Amino acid sequence: MNKKNIVMIGIVGVLLALNYVLGYAQTGTEAEATSGVIRGLYKLWEFTGFANFDIRNLIMIGVGIFFITLAITKNYEPLLLIPIGTGILIGNIPFLTGYKIGIYEQGSVMNYLYYGVRQGIYPPLIFLGIGAMTDFSSLISNPKLFLLGAAAQIGIFGTFLGAVALGFTLPEAGAIGIIGGADGPTAIFLSSKLAPHLIGPIAIAAYSYMALVPVIQPPFMRLLITEKESKIRMKPPRAVSKTEKVVFPILGLILTLFIAPSALPLLGMLFFGNLLKESGVTNRLAETARTSMIDIVTILLGVTVGASTQADVFLTWDSIKIFFLGAISFCIATMGGLFFAKVMNLFLKGDRKINPLIGAAGVSAVPDSARVVQHQGLKADPTNHLLMHAMAPNVSGVIGSAVGAGILLSFLM
Template sequence: MKRLVTLIGIFALLFCLQLVGGGFEALASGTEGGFAEQAIGGLEKLWSFTGFANVHYTNIIMIAVGLFFIFLAIKFDYEPLLLVPIGTGVIIGNIPFLAGNNIGLYESGSVLNYLYFGVEKGVYPPLIFLGIGAMTDFSSLISNPKLMILGAAAQIGIFATFLGASALGFGPEEAGAIGIIGGADGPTAIFLSSKLAPHLMGAIAIAAYSYMALVPVIQPPIMRLIVPKHERLIKMKPPRAVSKTEKVLFPIIGLLLTTFISPSALPLLGMLFFGNLLKESGVTERLADTARNALINIITILLGVTVGASTQADYFLTTDSLKIFGLGAISFMVATAGGLLFARIMNLFLKGDKKINPLIGAAGVSAVPDSARVAQMEGLKNDPTNHLLMHAMAPNVSGVIGSAVAAGILLAFLS
């Protein structure tokens, strides 16, 4: 340690001697202004390039938001794989700089601008879906297909938000892009906003990912409010065993059926089912492993950092952004309530051990697998022997499919 301090001191001394020597040379050669004015001019130019000279209070606000995201991820383990990259990106995007030097994300030719291309053109979301497909087990959905209805019911949040955004003065394309927040699916929100409302993408993406991270905070009070105690205690029979043939056929049939219904969602649904086929076929394990590990990790880093950096204060802190955040919160609650209420309605037509625990209806939102885990935790709080995770995964994964189909329908109607 002492040697390091000594070495730093020697370099500092040499730098000072060189600076003073340069000043004497300037004086000796009669350079206009002399050493003092040159030094002051150089320092002033250096100052003009620093963040301290270009800072605005909005930059400080956004940097605080980024730090808050990182705090939530580390302290409470709220979606750390998303919030740490996004929070860091928010900080990166709001470091003050002198415009015109190809630094900012919105400056053509900058490194961040090139990385943002994958978000702007909707390249990253399908690759995320490929990884999700390669890591998802659809067995619970295959064994109990009626639970797919709960995933569809939760998409009411998308269309409720669309109507709310229209009422607040957003145009049809903007309202459609904002509405997808109700599906609690970040990649789908980015994909749709890149097509319909690129200028709102930062606010939409941050809102979608923020509410996905806050699933453990937002959903439990709604679940307790809507589902009475005696229904929270319902035990569901274990899902039946699913054969390999069924697992292989599911992504093929799912791909054909969903994309024929909503061709506009082909980039998302095609990659989702392709990833699942890689996993279930049993002959492409190496490709499946790459998709669910290395590839999705790389894309998550790039997506998170660039989406965070897109929240540059002068582009992000607007009245529209505040409206989007408010609508996002309402849509998420509506989606959760829709899944819960529909589960209770389904029970009116089911008898005996075929009844479902309405708590799994909250998993119909697309936050995989967090909303399914919340259903599991709430079930255990009411009965420590009542395990709902496998059942909750069925509406959870169907919610992913449902939100992608809804995005395709909105894109077809509004583009």
């Protein structure tokens, strides 16, 4: 007999004893009224979280508190981890089912808010905001760095094969593989189409590893890049004209979507947002997209994704395997970018060589992976600033992961 049953028996015993004592001293209407009070108190107990408590709820509440602590004390993606961590707490408060409270109960407020995740509505809106705040100048000035963003997407397809080997279906494996792109909105979008039942663990894994970029990437950068390579100086990016900035989102939209039309909701909104920014005539719309709108959507997405980790749904062996595969995919993506940067240098001469550290920024964790590159570059040479160079593969990684998602969606839908 577990502790929960012992506590329940004890409380029921106390209530019965109280009922007997009061009933012995009273008769008729008074006794019935007292009995009704006891029944009311017992029903109140049934509604409390204590009566519906499960040890799995405590585990997930601990995870939520850990996310919030990580955001506050380490400043790891606080705009994401605090909403997600709070959502985990909300989703794991024990409750009596059937009263339209939980996120999976039809008609509940949380279920309505979660609709934007299930149907893939929130990710394109996030991409609109990202486009409106992104400067593609570094990529336009040095287009060859786009290859680093593409190379980092090897993590997606490597993880896809690993997921299949672990027994996931092809659509499930495709949704899990996108974690390697280190792009939370893309992961949610693809899983909402291919494996809706896995949105929770996939989204939590994607955002967790995005937040841990400063922890995961530096060891690989130190292991694979020599001290001499980390000191390579790159020539400053050339100045980019306004015409180039306006033409880029138009051409980017057409070219990428001809390759992967299934990625239209993501890339269409990304380049649309960037055109709002660079056109110079829609400043109000661009400002709204990159501030108020993206903040509201981030709040709704973070809280509902966190709440979807309801313990009885989330704590499964599949979730554990997804977190394992997510870690592997992120490592593969980082190494893919670093190795490809070294390969590119075999064909580049003089000041055209690139600092291989920027290959790590090919994962689309914008702008955290670029900041990690800057930090590691300054460690090797305090006067060598790599941030602007790293932003090129960083933003190309966003495009690359969305294209990868579109390709997977085309084959697996």
